[in-house]
Every structure is written in C-alpha cells, then in structure tokens.
Amino acid sequence: MKSKIMIFGIFGIWFFLIFAAFFIHSVSFDPVFGTPRNVVFRHQSRGVIKDRHGEILVYGNSPRKYRIGAAGSPIIGSVHSEIGSEGYIEQKYSEQLISNKKSKFWYLLNQSDEGFPVTTTLDRKIQVAAYNALNGNKGAVVIMKLNGEILASVSLPTYDPNKMSKKYYAALTKSPDKPLFNRAFDGRYEPGSTWKTVIAMALLEKNSKGKAVNCTGSMKVGNKEIRCMKAHGLVKNMASGYTASCNIWFMKNALDLEPDELRDAFRKFTGREMKEKLSEEDIALTAIGQGEGVSPLELAMLAASIGNQGMKPVPHVVKTSTEATKVMEEKTAKVLSEMMVEVVRRGTAQGLSDYLKKGYFLAGKTGTAEKETPNGKINNAVLIGLAGKSKNKPEVAFAIVVEDTHGYGGTVCVPIMKEILRYYFTAARNK
Ligand SMILES: [Zn+2]
Numbered sequence: 001m002k003s004k005i006m007i008f009g010i011f012g013i014w015f016f017l018i019f020a021a022f023f024i025h026s027v028s029f030d031p032v033f034g035t036p037r038n039v040v041f042r043h044q045s046r047g048v049i050k051d052r053h054g055e056i057l058v059y060g061n062s063p064r065k066y067r068i069g070a071a072g073s074p075i076i077g078s079v080h081s082e083i084g085s086e087g088y089i090e091q092k093y094s095e096q097l098i099s100n101k102k103s104k105f106w107y108l109l110n111q112s113d114e115g116f117p118v119t120t121t122l123d124r125k126i127q128v129a130a131y132n133a134l135n136g137n138k139g140a141v142v143i144m145k146l147n148g149e150i151l152a153s154v155s156l157p158t159y160d161p162n163k164m165s166k167k168y169y170a171a172l173t174k175s176p177d178k179p180l181f182n183r184a185f186d187g188r189y190e191p192g193s194t195w196k197t198v199i200a201m202a203l204l205e206k207n208s209k210g211k212a213v214n215c216t217g218s219m220k221v222g223n224k225e226i227r228c229m230k231a232h233g234l235v236k237n238m239a240s241g242y243t244a245s246c247n248i249w250f251m252k253n254a255l256d257l258e259p260d261e262l263r264d265a266f267r268k269f270t271g272r273e274m275k276e277k278l279s280e281e282d283i284a285l286t287a288i289g290q291g292e293g294v295s296p297l298e299l300a301m302l303a304a305s306i307g308n309q310g311m312k313p314v315p316h317v318v319k320t321s322t323e324a325t326k327v328m329e330e331k332t333a334k335v336l337s338e339m340m341v342e343v344v345r346r347g348t349a350q351g352l353s354d355y356l357k358k359g360y361f362l363a364g365k366t367g368t369a370e371k372e373t374p375n376g377k378i379n380n381a382v383l384i385g386l387a388g389k390s391k392n393k394p395e396v397a398f399a400i401v402v403e404d405t406h407g408y409g410g411t412v413c414v415p416i417m418k419e420i421l422r423y424y425f426t427a428a429r430n431k
Pocket residue numbers: 215216217228229230231232233245246247248249
C-alpha cells in the first residue's frame with residue numbers, strides 16, 4: 001500500500017513539474033504583447049501618453065480618452081477594444097504602454113497593472129495650433145526642433161479617436177479621403193520649388209554657384225515646353241534665381257549636374273532611389289520639384305539639416321539618443337539658409353516678413369506642384385522653412401503641404417504658417 005502511494009506521489013510530482021515547466025515556457029515565450037489586433041492586447045490597461053511638458057494627452061482605458069481628439073490624430077493614434085490600435089504612438093510604443101517591465105510571467109498574474117507612461121516630444125499647444133491653422137484643408141504640417149524632436153505633426157482629413165466604434169471605423173476605412181492615413185509621414189508629394197533648395201545644395205557642394213541664365217519665360221526640354229511664372233530676363237546667379245524662384249535658371253543649371261549628383265541629393269533626404277535612367281526631361285522636372293514625391297516629414301528634415309549646419313537629425317516623437325548625419329558642408333547650409341531668409345524678406349514667402357522685422361529668425365521656400373486631374377489642373381502647395389525667437393538662430397524647422405488647391409505655396413501655406421508661428425513666438429514655452 002505504502003509503495004503504491006509513493007509511486008503515485010513520485011508520478012504526481014513529476015507530472016506537476018512537467019506541467020509547470022510547460023506553463024512557464026509557454027508564458028515566457030508567448031508573445032503576450034501580441035500584434036496590434038491580438039485580442040489579449042486590446043484589453044491591456046495602458047499607461048498615459050504625455051506631451052513634452054508632462055501634460056497628459058491620453059489616459060484611461062475602455063474607453064481610452066484622447067484629450068485633444070482629432071487634433072492628435074493620426075500621430076497619437078487610438079486604441080479600441082473592438083478594433084485594436086491605429087496611428088503612430090499607440091502602435092509603436094504599445095509594449096511600453098502595456099508593460100511594467102516586470103517579467104512576462106509576473107505580468108500575467110498582474111494584468112490589472114497599468115503600463116508605463118510614454119512621454120513624447122510633442123507640444124500639445126503647438127499640435128493644436130497647427131491643427132487649427134490648417135483649418136480643414138487637406139494636407140499636412142510637421143514642426144520639429146533642429147535635433148529631430150517632433151513638436152507637432154498634423155495630417156488632414158483625420159478622425160476623432162474618442163468616437164471610435166466598429167461603425168465609425170468601417171466608415172473611416174471606406175472614406176476616399178483616407179482619414180487613417182498619416183500624410184505627414186507617409187504622404188508623397190511633388191515638392192515644387194522647395195526642391196530648388198536641394199538643387200542649390202548639389203551645386204554648392206561641388207563649389208559651383210551656377211551660371212547666369214536668360215529666362216525668356218519658357219524652355220523646351222525634350223518634347224516638353226516648361227514655363228516659368230514670368231520672363232525673368234537675365235538671372236545672374238543662384239541667389240537671384242532662388243529668390244525669384246526662376247524655373248529656367250534651375251533647369252539649366254540642374255542639367256549641368258551629373259545625374260548621380262541629383263540621385264545622391266535625393267537619397268540624402270528620402271533614403272530612396274530615383275529611377276535608374278534620368279532623361280533631360282526628368283532632370284529638368286526634378287529641378288523644379290515636379291519629379292519624385294517626398295513626404296512632409298522629409299521636407300521638414302531638409303529644412304532642419306540646413307538649420308543644423310548641414311547635419312541631418314533623426315526624427316523622433318519619444319526622446320532617444322540619436323546621431324545626426326552630415327548631409328552637406330556647413331558653408332553650404334549657411335548659404336542656403338541666407339537664401340531662404342531672402343525669400344521671406346522679398347520673395348514668395350514675404351507674408352512671413354513681419355516676423356523678420358520683429359527681430360525673429362525666419363527663413364522659407366515656397367513651392368507649388370501642378371497636378372493634372374480629370375477636372376483640370378489643380379495644385380499641391382508647399383512651404384518649408386526655419387524659425388527662431390532670436391534673430392540669428394533658428395530653433396525649429398517646418399514643412400506644410402496643402403493638397404488640391406487652386407492657390408500656391410505663397411498664398412495658401414504661408415498664411416497657415418503665419419498663424420502657427422504667431423502662436424509659437426508669443427505663447428509657446430521654451431523647452
Ligand atoms: Zn524665370
């Protein structure tokens with residue numbers, strides 16, 4: 001009898017140990033945090049999301065509360081128990097938001113624990129100011145510090161995360177306006193004349209200031225007649241070509257560049273490759289920003305690199321240590337920055353010149369890219385630039401794109417930026 005009990009006892013202990021080992025193994029290696037649409041994942045208690053000053057942007061669970069509503073989408077994102085997560089921060093920082101860095105085993109026993117908070121680089125007030133300034137226009141705004149910290153990232157049309165439900169989500173996914181799409185990060189827009197900044201960089205980097213060009217108002221390239229906004233006459237140098245935004249000056253001088261120099265410049269700011277064979281027409285169209293598409297974030301990075309003495313920072317929404325990459329010589333960045341100040345002083349971004357007069361730093365370049373549509377021509381208007389509270393020093397880089405407008409960079413984007421900067425210069429906190 002005793003030996004039977006002992007045998008059962010030994011089996012029992014073995015059984016228990018094997019079961020426990022399987023359990024711990026499966027828990028330790030199971031992706032507890034799961035994919036964004038994993039059922040377990042949807043029900044985790046998430047930590048709060050804060051802005052750079054510690055102000056709470058998102059808190060609570062089921063339903064999760066989004067304090068700035070649509071103004072924070074899609075950069076912040078949303079989480080809903082029936083749908084899962086959407087948007088950038090709620091997805092990318094999910095693990096931190098739902099974990100408490102205890103072991104996954106401990107975590108399973110303790111699911112009620114709220115996850116860690118995530119402090120972002122966003123500035124709630126600048127984010128809301130940028131959203132309001134865009135005023136329902138389809139497009140995007142990115143404002144970042146020169147070290148790559150994103151202060152605001154707006155994309156319109158968007159959605160209100162507080163209204164999330166199965167029905168609302170279904171309508172969002174069907175909308176032709178793509179409200180879930182992050183135009184600021186993932187949109188691809190022809191950059192128009194803002195890309196002349198990159199052509200100027202490529203010339204300066206090979207110690208060229210370009211040649212004088214006589215602008216008659218149009219130029220034939222391949223089979224295409226490309227027009228300038230007017231006949232500028234003799235455009236003596238890069239600075240005057242840039243301030244006047246003369247297409248002919250930039251096309252003729254871009255044709256003197258090696259195709260590889262254009263390709264390198266494109267790669268520096270996008271990480272992508274241009275198509276392999278560049279015809280004369282391709283080069284001319286690239287010179288005036290009617291070639292490859294770039295994102296508003298990439299355009300903001302171009303401006304940031306100029307403000308940062310030629311060093312391109314890594315864009316981010318949660319503070320990390322990052323290293324900037326050199327994309328141009330310091331003296332090149334200086335010349336570009338001066339030319340961009342001139343565009344504000346007396347070029348197409350003059351709408352911002354009040355801020356120069358008030359003693360702030362302000363530099364910019366506008367662009368307008370034409371699109372053919374079944375209903376005729378329509379524009380994407382673009383503006384990139386740099387601003388700072390002291391006269392000689394930029395602090396932030398910005399990029400704005402407004403889609404499907406009959407206006408231009410100077411008439412559509414400049415007033416929007418003027419409104420955001422009014423807030424930035426008078427109300428934003430220095431941090
Ligand atoms: Zn011209």
